[in-house]
């Protein structure tokens with residue numbers, strides 16, 4: 001059995017999504033079970049042709065295979081790749097060069113890189129590498145991203161239960177990339193709301209990965225057009241595809257962390273169409 005799998009997700013029309021039931025919404029937008037020991041799991045989303053994945057090396061290194069779906073002789077021939085480690089420290093080897101990637105650190109791998117291999121670090125808890133790839137048009141340098149790289153935004157307030165710290169990890173001005181932009185938002189203890197007031201940005205899609213949840217904790221992730229909201233109940237390690245026309249926001253049964261990632265027409269984080277909370281339906 002190959003240790004890599006790929007599943008396809010198609011793009012969706014907001015009118016069609018209105019009539020989906022809970023199972024239908026989960027089938028289209030929820031990505032569960034990304035992190036499986038000894039495996040690489042990929043989801044190819046036709047929204048911005050983003051590939052979302054998990055790579056969990058345990059006993060042996062895992063090499064990223066090139067799926068037929070990308071139509072190239074190597075995965076990164078026409079793509080860029082972001083890798084964020086949400087597990088123990090690990091190693092990502094790009095064309096033989098080893099990059100140590102600690103917990104909550106990331107690696108950006110530019111278009112044109114060849115072999116990418118995921119490995120455990122000796123004696124450490126295994127890494128859980130979260131993968132985000134988008135089509136690229138030029139080669140930007142491969143770069144390790146730790147806590148000192150990028151920008152930090154402190155947002156929200158205890159009184160509205162949305163105090164949170166946003167680490168913009170892959171962002172223009174800090175690390176160069178073609179389409180991909182991503183970061184990590186950490187909720188302060190006692191705060192449970194992310195991205196409320198909420199927004200859309202039809203020019204870019206977004207993908208959320210929720211983690212740092214206790215086994216029985218859940219986040220209610222809100223999606224849909226602002227006047228037709230729906231929700232998905234998600235747990236540890238679940239990702240959600242947020243199509244360009246959808247809001248993306250969540251409330252947890254406790255604090256949590258999530259990784260947001262975008263691709264599309266621009267890389268302007270501040271370019272959001274804000275929705276007044278009183279207008280939500």
Ligand SMILES: O=C(O)C(=O)C[C@H](O)C(=O)CO
Pocket residue numbers: 155164166185194195196206248260269272
């Ligand atoms: O907590 C937040 O607010 C976010 O992290 C918002 C996301 O970064 C986002 O939606 C960017 O467009």
Ligand SMILES: [Zn+2]
Pocket residue numbers: 199200201206248
């Ligand atoms: Zn957004």
